[in-house]
Amino acid sequence: xxxxxxxxxxxxxxxxxxxxxxxxxxxxxxxxxxxxxxxxxxxxxxxxxxxxxxxxxxxxxxxxxxxxxxxxxxxxxxxxxxxxxxxxxxxxxxxxxxxxxxxxxxxxxxxxxxxxxxxxxxxxxxxxxxxxxxxxxxxxxxxxxxxxxxxxxxxxxxxxxxxxxxxxxxxxxxxxxxxxxxxxxxxxxxxxxxxxxxxxxxxxxxxxxxxxxxxxxxxxxxxxxxxxxxxxxxxxxxxxxxxxxxxxxxxxxxxxxxxxx
Ligand SMILES: [Zn+2]
Numbered sequence: 034x035x036x037x038x039x040x041x042x043x044x045x046x047x048x049x050x051x052x053x054x055x056x057x058x059x060x061x062x063x064x065x066x067x068x069x070x071x072x073x074x075x076x077x078x079x080x081x082x083x084x085x086x087x088x089x090x091x092x093x094x095x096x097x098x099x100x101x102x103x104x105x106x107x108x109x110x111x112x113x114x115x116x117x118x119x120x121x122x123x124x125x126x127x128x129x130x131x132x133x134x135x136x137x138x139x140x141x142x143x144x145x146x147x148x149x150x151x152x153x154x155x156x157x158x159x160x161x162x163x164x165x166x167x168x169x170x171x172x173x174x175x176x177x178x179x180x181x182x183x184x185x186x187x188x189x190x191x192x193x194x195x196x197x198x199x200x201x202x203x204x205x206x207x208x209x210x211x212x213x214x215x216x217x218x219x220x221x222x223x224x225x226x227x228x229x230x231x232x233x234x235x236x237x238x239x240x241x242x243x244x245x246x247x248x249x250x251x252x253x254x255x256x257x258x259x260x261x262x263x264x265x266x267x268x269x270x271x272x273x274x275x276x277x278x279x280x281x282x283x284x285x286x287x288x289x290x291x292x293x294x
Pocket of ligand 1: 188191192193211
């Protein structure tokens with residue numbers, strides 16, 4: 034359906050790029066999909082829109098169809114996610130989430146669930162304590178919404194119900210292997226019981242339940258390694274974004290630096 038000439042929508046600023054003297058090109062995520070738009074004059078100190086359309090802001094915007102890009106005519110910030118701007122680690126996790134959404138979601142593809150997930154993730158990265166937990170929840174949920182969800186409940190080789198035990202994870206088949214199949218698959222990695230339990234929990238509980246979880250550092254490291262190996266495999270196959278993959282590989286070292294460990 035063609036968009037009306039002028040329309041109002043909620044949006045999150047995923048990406049921004051200066052353009053010309055005082056303009057900015059913004060990549061917005063809206064419930065109706067990703068849009069690249071032009072914000073004219075937004076870099077002028079007198080711009081009334083400037084404080085409303087910063088990076089990662091959630092805002093109500095009015096857009097008018099332009100010849101090439103739609104143009105922002107009004108903007109009102111709903112949530113600036115203040116917490117992201119006083120802590121480099123929080124900011125970096127928000128950048129990670131925005132970049133992952135940008136990679137997984139094709140331009141203009143309507144996906145209100147991805148919009149809701151990103152707004153939840155930005156709120157969590159701005160305010161929650163355990164950022165790694167919310168990063169893993171975000172990754173798993175986004176993979177699910179994009180149709181690449183890893184399987185933790187049935188063996189991806191034989192279909193047997195996964196019981197707690199010496200199961201392994203296979204990135205190429207995208208899930209756990211039962212103790213009979215695991216040793217037969219080259220490259221399948223062993224996964225501790227604690228990590229298996231948390232991954233199954235994250236895949237099947239809501240935000241309130243997940244916020245109560247306390248996760249040991251060793252489990253965090255293992256989950257991160259496993260999910261990043263899976264994301265890397267999926268992205269290399271689907272998207273081939275090597276710049277992003279380099280960032281993915283550096284999350285752990287970033288986290289340790291950020292926490293002054
Ligand atoms: Zn099996």
